[in-house]
Amino acid sequence: MTAAYCLSRAGCSVELFESAPEVGGLARSIELWDQIVDIGPHRFFSADKRVNELWLELAGRDYRLVNRLTRIYYRNRFFFYPLKAANAFVTMGPAEAAACLTSYAQERVSPTPQDGTFENWVVSRFGRKLFEIFFKTYSEKLWGISCKELDADFAAQRIKGLSLWEAAKNALTSGIKPTQHKTLVDQFAYPLEGTGVIYRRMRERVQERGNEVHLKSPVKRVLVDGKRAVGLELESGEQKHYDHVVSSMPLTQLVERLDGVPDDIRKRASGLKFRNTIVVYLHVDGADLFPDQWIYVHSSDLLTGRITNFRNWVPELNRGKPTTIVCLEYWCYDEDEIWSRPDDKLVAMAAGELGGTGLLGGAKVLDGKVIRLPRCYPVYARGYKELLEPVQEYLSSIENLSVIGRYGAFKYNNQDHSILMGILAAENIAQGAGHDLWSVNTDTESYQEAYVITETGLDKR
Numbered sequence: 462m463t464a465a466y467c468l469s470r471a472g473c474s475v476e477l478f479e480s481a482p483e484v485g486g487l488a489r490s491i492e493l494w495d496q497i498v499d500i501g502p503h504r505f506f507s508a509d510k511r512v513n514e515l516w517l518e519l520a521g522r523d524y525r526l527v528n529r530l531t532r533i534y535y536r537n538r539f540f541f542y543p544l545k546a547a548n549a550f551v552t553m554g555p556a557e558a559a560a561c562l563t564s565y566a567q568e569r570v571s572p573t574p575q576d577g578t579f580e581n582w583v584v585s586r587f588g589r590k591l592f593e594i595f596f597k598t599y600s601e602k603l604w605g606i607s608c609k610e611l612d613a614d615f616a617a618q619r620i621k622g623l624s625l626w627e628a629a630k631n632a633l634t635s636g637i638k639p640t641q642h643k644t645l646v647d648q649f650a651y652p653l654e655g656t657g658v659i660y661r662r663m664r665e666r667v668q669e670r671g672n673e674v675h676l677k678s679p680v681k682r683v684l685v686d687g688k689r690a691v692g693l694e695l696e697s698g699e700q701k702h703y704d705h706v707v708s709s710m711p712l713t714q715l716v717e718r719l720d721g722v723p724d725d726i727r728k729r730a731s732g733l734k735f736r737n738t739i740v741v742y743l744h745v746d747g748a749d750l751f752p753d754q755w756i757y758v759h760s761s762d763l764l765t766g767r768i769t770n771f772r773n774w775v776p777e778l779n780r781g782k783p784t785t786i787v788c789l790e791y792w793c794y795d796e797d798e799i800w801s802r803p804d805d806k807l808v809a810m811a812a813g814e815l816g817g818t819g820l821l822g823g824a825k826v827l828d829g830k831v832i833r834l835p836r837c838y839p840v841y842a843r844g845y846k847e848l849l850e851p852v853q854e855y856l857s858s859i860e861n862l863s864v865i866g867r868y869g870a871f872k873y874n875n876q877d878h879s880i881l882m883g884i885l886a887a888e889n890i891a892q893g894a895g896h897d898l899w900s901v902n903t904d905t906e907s908y909q910e911a912y913v914i915t916e917t918g919l920d921k922r
Contacts (some may be wrong), residue, residue, distance in 0.1 A: 463515070463883025464707045464865065466663040469670045476672060476703070476840040478695065480679035483657065484664045485911055486709070486866070487837060488876050490655030493830055494744045496779040498786050500832065501740055502755040502769040503656040504529070504649045507877035508911040512920050519662045520652055525775045526916055527651045530752055535594055535759040542757065544735040564588030578843055579611035583641060598759045603792050604840055605736060612841040618873060619901060650914040656876070682718035683708055683862065690862035705890050709866035711735060711836045716852060726855045729848040733871060735836035737800060739791040740910040742832070743810035747824030748772065750785055763814050765789040771855040787815060792838070822866065839871040853899055863889065865898055878902040
């Protein structure tokens with residue numbers, strides 16, 4: 462959507478095909494029980510000036526700054542996230558806190574050898590005890606594989622700049638302008654109509670410029686002539702021809718359906734896996750359940766991995782209703798039983814799990830809604846790069862084809878990464894800029910100057 466928006470703004474003619482009923486992908490918003498919710502929690506934050514300027518261009522003044530409150534639920538206890546020293550030590554208790562400090566000290570003296578796994582990367586940085594409390598269970602719920610099978614690239618992208626020492630400094634110097642890790646910002650900008658309004662406004666402006674956006678129009682495959690993309694075929698069988706194709710369809714699906722792909726490339730692509738998400742929304746008869754925007758669930762006795770309370774984002778979402786919408790996320794593969802479990806059983810399970818945490822209090826669950834989201838998370842299984850890099854090289858060799866986004870590039874993108882990919886893809890097409898789209902959201906990513914959205918617009922840090 463961002464690529465189409467930027468290209469149309471540059472005077473190019475574009476046509477966009479979206480398989481869903483609305484644009485925005487995983488970051489779209491929907492209406493439920495006369496309120497607005499996102500497809501799970503979607504906090505927008507970027508330090509990139511281009512991304513922030515584009516976001517503000519679309520949001521205008523229709524946003525608020527939200528004071529972030531997120532916690533970790535672990536064995537019937539709640540820890541502030543990012544960690545706050547006093548809360549963490551009191552909540553753990555002296556024995557567990559001492560064990561955490563001891564294991565951290567052991568890693569400083571005799572670090573765990575690096576073998577390319579997420580587990581050893583985190584253990585060497587935080588100590589085994591903290592790994593087991595704050596990383597292991599949640600990560601294994603999300604990915605469905607052992608942390609020994611998860612590639613260290615996930616850590617490099619998500620928590621590369623964070624150390625126990627930095628977390629402690631942040632906790633101890635709170636209120637004295639602490640050093641802040643990019644994923645742990647205390648405030649974030651959020652649109653009054655949900656995060657999806659940004660992409661709906663993109664769609665509207667693309668259409669206002671005379672271009673077409675087709676909803677509920679899944680693409681079957683990209684058409685190629687030799688090593689050149691020439692158009693696409695819709696699921697209906699209709700073929701359309703274009704000068705350039707920008708694809709955000711899952712990379713595995715793209716390669717599987719392309720003509721002329723070498724057997725080795727097709728085999729490598731088939732070895733890459735995506736993880737599905739089941740989002741269960743609960744309509745709760747209560748207004749003050751718990752104060753967090755979302756909670757990470759690290760307890761192994763609960764299947765859910767994250768709980769979101771949409772009442773705590775901006776009041777406009779709630780539209781004055783006396784009820785609360787809470788969503789619980791479950792992750793799985795196609796072959797897992799839970800993926801095909803009936804909706805009523807999923808709603809009952811989610812209500813039971815939410816009640817078991819104590820977060821419901823005495824409030825009653827009035828209704829539920831289930832949304833299944835296939836192929837949400839690219840799985841960074843150990844050695845995945847050996848499969849992905851030849852596929853990237855092959856796709857890069859096809860002229861007039863750009864693959865972007867979390868699905869398209871097989872990258873664990875946030876909104877800001879995918880927006881940046883769209884901006885850069887548009888510049889490549891309209892200006893011949895030559896940006897390397899594969900380099901977005903890598904462990905080498907950096908900004909010469911950092912900018913942040915404030916109540917009055919964009920400020921340089």
